[in-house]
Amino acid sequence: MEKQRLSFYSEIAKNKRDSVFLVVIVFAVLVLLGYVIGLAVGGEWLVLILIFSIVFSIFYVMISYYNSDKIAIASVGAKVADREKYRPYYHSVEGLCLASGLTMPKLYIMENPQINAFASGRNPEHAVVCVTTGALEKLDKRELEGVLAHELSHVANYDIRFMTLAAVLVGMVAIISQIFLRSLWFSGGRSRDNKNVVFIIIGIILAILAPVVVALVQLAISRKREYAADSSAVKFVRSPTGLIGALKKIKSNSEMKVSSAIAPLFLANPSRAKEFFQTHPPIEKRIERLEKM
Amino acid sequence: MVIGWIIAIIVLVVALAFFLYYNKFVRLGNQIDNSLAQIDVQLKKRADLVPNLLSAVKGYMKHEKGIIKEVTDARKALVGAKDMTGKIKAGNKLQTALKSIFAIAENYPNLKANENFLHLQQELSAIEDKVAYARQYFNDGIMEYNTSATTVPGMWFAGLYGFKKKDYLQIPAEARAVPKVSFD
Numbered sequence: 001m002e003k004q005r006l007s008f009y010s011e012i013a014k015n016k017r018d019s020v021f022l023v024v025i026v027f028a029v030l031v032l033l034g035y036v037i038g039l040a041v042g043g044e045w046l047v048l049i050l051i052f053s054i055v056f057s058i059f060y061v062m063i064s065y066y067n068s069d070k071i072a073i074a075s076v077g078a079k080v081a082d083r084e085k086y087r088p089y090y091h092s093v094e095g096l097c098l099a100s101g102l103t104m105p106k107l108y109i110m111e112n113p114q115i116n117a118f119a120s121g122r123n124p125e126h127a128v129v130c131v132t133t134g135a136l137e138k139l140d141k142r143e144l145e146g147v148l149a150h151e152l153s154h155v156a157n158y159d160i161r162f163m164t165l166a167a168v169l170v171g172m173v174a175i176i177s178q179i180f181l182r183s184l185w186f187s188g189g190r191s192r193d194n195k196n197v198v199f200i201i202i203g204i205i206l207a208i209l210a211p212v213v214v215a216l217v218q219l220a221i222s223r224k225r226e227y228a229a230d231s232s233a234v235k236f237v238r239s240p241t242g243l244i245g246a247l248k249k250i251k252s253n254s255e256m257k258v259s260s261a262i263a264p265l266f267l268a269n270p271s272r273a274k275e276f277f278q279t280h281p282p283i284e285k286r287i288e289r290l291e292k293m
Numbered sequence: 294m295v296i297g298w299i300i301a302i303i304v305l306v307v308a309l310a311f312f313l314y315y316n317k318f319v320r321l322g323n324q325i326d327n328s329l330a331q332i333d334v335q336l337k338k339r340a341d342l343v344p345n346l347l348s349a350v351k352g353y354m355k356h357e358k359g360i361i362k363e364v365t366d367a368r369k370a371l372v373g374a375k376d377m378t379g380k381i382k383a384g385n386k387l388q389t390a391l392k393s394i395f396a397i398a399e400n401y402p403n404l405k406a407n408e409n410f411l412h413l414q415q416e417l418s419a420i421e422d423k424v425a426y427a428r429q430y431f432n433d434g435i436m437e438y439n440t441s442a443t444t445v446p447g448m449w450f451a452g453l454y455g456f457k458k459k460d461y462l463q464i465p466a467e468a469r470a471v472p473k474v475s476f477d
Contacts, residue, residue, distance in 0.1 A: 091419035098331060099426035101324070238429065 057171035146242030153232030
């Protein structure tokens with residue numbers, strides 16, 4: 001039976017669309033939660049809670065977003081890559097920047113025998129790319145190029161910015177839920193009429209479920225952006241062969257110890273858990289899609 | 294009353310479209326011009342490295358006069374080329390000549406071990422990739438521009454503002470043929 005060919009153009013568009021749709025879902029959950037809680041505790045309290053949660057969430061997320069490049073590099077102890085020592089690395093990225101129209105990011109090296117790489121930075125002008133020494137040793141020129149193209153795709157698709165937006169919304173859901181649940185704890189003694197009690201109960205259920213739901217949706221969003229990055233990588237290089245080869249080699253990577261904040265940025269998820277809880281799609285599925293391009 | 298508001302909004306949206314589409318075509322056009330210049334940058338880098346390569350090679354390949362002349366002539370043609378088509382054609386010719394030199398160098402183990410030679414070989418190989426990528430990006434820009442200029446509603450604004458479809462980079466005929474490597 002003829003395998004259906006995928007076009008990287010449509011794959012990029014489809015995955016980006018899906019990720020936007022999922023962000024809308026998070027926003028809808030936020031609105032629903034706010035509405036129910038507003039009915040339960042009254043309008044004035046809701047406004048206060050909303051303002052607090054927006055400010056807190058944005059403040060918390062923005063600091064790491066603004067310095068995402070420096071934070072990512074510092075947290076793994078990466079070093080600037082010397083241009084003379086790592087000339088093929090620089091040549092590859094320079095070529096890909098020509099293919100994508102991106103400005104050249106700062107290049108870093110991370111001492112680790114596993115094959116992996118990440119990109120960070122709030123926009124192309126402040127972008128950094130880091131590869132492991134293992135990647136430089138174990139991948140051939142085409143495979144390394146595929147990996148670097150995937151990382152540059154994250155920069156080109158503004159994935160850091162996108163995931164930050166999602167994180168702010170998810171954070172707000174979590175904060176609002178927490179405030180609501182805690183406020184009930186303290187105001188338990190006051191009498192309420194029947195209408196309010198119903199909404200309070202619904203509010204409690206939502207406040208417990210919503211944070212879990214949006215956290216899972218956030219992971220799904222991350223997976224969609226990963227597929228989009230794979231497709232964009234093919235667009236830059238005009239061939240999936242390199243990236244497929246690299247992913248196949250990565251399959252035999254063992255677990256890497258990195259903080260959970262940084263884990264989503266890597267090429268392949270450094271931890272082993274069920275797909276639902278993964279920031280990255282399973283490698284087999286990624287290879288399957290790439291082989292159809 | 295409501296009709297008034299609706300009309301106002303429609304007028305606003307249409308006016309916005311006039312602005313946005315004009316700017317879009319200008320922006321895409323500038324991007325295309327820039328990407329053409331990027332191809333030029335890589336071709337110039339290639340031309341600049343040739344004298345270094347020739348001096349590195351001359352010591353070992355003294356009697357390979359044919360290929361050395363070929364490279365020198367190709368470089369002269371590239372440097373003297375006037376328009377972009379001419380430059381790309383000359384660039385292709387130079388690339389073919391360089392392929393021959395590197396093939397011939399295989400017969401000279403001392404040359405192959407020379408650090409300077411290896412460095413230049415690596416650089417020129419990287420430039421070959423970069424020229425290809427720069428051309429790819431240029432063609433992508435043309436495609437985006439043409440798509441905007443030929444789909445609805447871009448096509449109406451393109452017609453209005455006089456933005457015409459642009460041409461892709463044509464590969465000169467000789468470049469499509471498999472390069473002949475001369476071992477004389």
